Amino acid sequence: MGINCALDGPSGAGKSTVAKAVAKELGFVYVDTGALYRAIGLYAARQGACTTSAQEVVPLLSDINVELKYNEGTQIVLLNGEDVSKAIRVNEISMAASNVSAIPEVRSFLLDLQRDIAAKNDIIMDGRDIGTVILPNADVKVFMTASAEERADRRYKELIEKGQDVTYDEILNDINQRDYNDSHRATAPLKKADDAIELDTSNMSIDEVVEAISNIIKEKTVKPVAPVEMKKVKWTLGLVLYAIVRFIVAIPVYICFNIKIEGKENIPHAGGMVVASNHRTWFDPIMIGMCIIKPGAYMAKEELFKNKLLGVLLKILQAFPVSRGSADRAPLDKAVDYVDRGFNLVLFPEGTRSKDGSLGKPKSGVAYVASISGAPVCPVGILFEGKLRFRSKITIRFGAPISPDEIKIEKMSAREMHKVRDRIYGAIGDLLK
Ligand code: DC
Numbered sequence: 001m002g003i004n005c006a007l008d009g010p011s012g013a014g015k016s017t018v019a020k021a022v023a024k025e026l027g028f029v030y031v032d033t034g035a036l037y038r039a040i041g042l043y044a045a046r047q048g049a050c051t052t053s054a055q056e057v058v059p060l061l062s063d064i065n066v067e068l069k070y071n072e073g074t075q076i077v078l079l080n081g082e083d084v085s086k087a088i089r090v091n092e093i094s095m096a097a098s099n100v101s102a103i104p105e106v107r108s109f110l111l112d113l114q115r116d117i118a119a120k121n122d123i124i125m126d127g128r129d130i131g132t133v134i135l136p137n138a139d140v141k142v143f144m145t146a147s148a149e150e151r152a153d154r155r156y157k158e159l160i161e162k163g164q165d166v167t168y169d170e171i172l173n174d175i176n177q178r179d180y181n182d183s184h185r186a187t188a189p190l191k192k193a194d195d196a197i198e199l200d201t202s203n204m205s206i207d208e209v210v211e212a213i214s215n216i217i218k219e220k221t222v223k224p225v226a227p228v229e230m231k232k233v234k235w236t237l238g239l240v241l242y243a244i245v246r247f248i249v250a251i252p253v254y255i256c257f258n259i260k261i262e263g264k265e266n267i268p269h270a271g272g273m274v275v276a277s278n279h280r281t282w283f284d285p286i287m288i289g290m291c292i293i294k295p296g297a298y299m300a301k302e303e304l305f306k307n308k309l310l311g312v313l314l315k316i317l318q319a320f321p322v323s324r325g326s327a328d329r330a331p332l333d334k335a336v337d338y339v340d341r342g343f344n345l346v347l348f349p350e351g352t353r354s355k356d357g358s359l360g361k362p363k364s365g366v367a368y369v370a371s372i373s374g375a376p377v378c379p380v381g382i383l384f385e386g387k388l389r390f391r392s393k394i395t396i397r398f399g400a401p402i403s404p405d406e407i408k409i410e411k412m413s414a415r416e417m418h419k420v421r422d423r424i425y426g427a428i429g430d431l432l433k
Helices: 015-026 034-046 054-063 091-101 104-120 130-134 148-161 168-184 206-221 237-256 284-292 302-306 308-316 330-340 365-373 414-431
Strands: 004-008 029-032 066-071 074-079 123-127 140-145 197-200 258-262 274-277 296-301 319-322 344-347 377-383 393-398
Touching: 004 015, 004 130, 015 029, 015 123, 015 206, 029 074, 029 104, 034 054, 034 066, 034 074, 034 091, 034 104, 054 104, 066 104, 091 104, 091 168, 104 123, 104 130, 123 130, 130 140, 140 206, 148 168, 197 206, 237 284, 237 308, 274 284, 274 365, 274 414, 284 296, 284 344, 284 377, 284 393, 296 302, 296 330, 302 308, 302 319, 319 330, 330 344, 330 365, 344 365, 365 414, 377 414
Parallel strands: 004 123, 004 140, 029 123, 140 197, 258 393, 274 344, 274 377, 296 319, 296 344
Antiparallel strands: 066 074, 377 393
């Protein structure tokens, strides 16, 4: 079961804009349930049915299949296989949606679909009855309001920008009418759940609302992590050279790609941490190294050290050789030594790059280093779509640290190692969703 956040409120309060941004920030799926009622309103209108008449609308339900799909985080609404994401956004369909949403059979028709999505994902779901009916046990409930005039003004500007021919008064009338319909219908009327937090956004900017809601969600859902003890590394002349070389090496990477960093609050602020990431490109260590600022150390395959010049460069960059596929523990002990000395050890536990972004076969080296050194682990996810091209977007997502207490082992055994390994891989996997 994922984390469920219910965001309810009247039409035009800006729920969808805010929910989309919050979902993006927290890596949640955004579910716009209004789109489901709109799809049914659209179907009924296309069939020439009177959308306020249950007698005309209910028989149509057996011909309707509504599905939600996601493409790079954007919700796509399929009505009997047809992508109607745009068609449902016109003004007439808003009223048709409000009308059909008052019909109890329509509401029960859409109930399971909404609950199914919520059961399988971390979601922020916006609607009217999410906190009261659809997800009464949601982890977080927010009821977002704004005055009718403020909402009409926002909606008017949005529609004019889209080139639709509307007047402010029409929109205000519509909003008042929909408010009345939505809060006076007999089934699942729009109302604040008793345990919802009410947020009046009339005088708030979108960014302020996004921040407020993200903070509410974080406060309610993030499990407190035991404070992690980190070490300080002593800056020597060699390390200053390291910092300069790291910066120079990173310049072309940061020019060639559009690198976006998420979860900045989780970036190790001191040393002595194991940073475990999935592996996509040869320059992953460079990207991560630049985010961390504090000195990092890296494992690199031993073949790379055969080239003299590259070997020197790698040594300056605090990389040390490891032979792949060997059972030799020496490089792992060297890794533990680096962590003990206060370096942030950057590891790619899969050992090899993944072409499609999925996590490779789990290996236990990372578990060995983390449990022997007793260091906290910072999971990292590196994500991009398709093939890398000039200025492709690459996201580096830092996850909440795993405290040493969580991955402490009682005795050195394969079973204990696998538990630690799976915890770390699980945390990286979560960042790739
Ligand atoms: O959020 P929206 O404007 O896209 O929603 C369209 C209509 O659907 C709205 O007038 C009320 C209805 N609706 C509902 O009754 N319950 C929901 N969970 C979502 C929307």
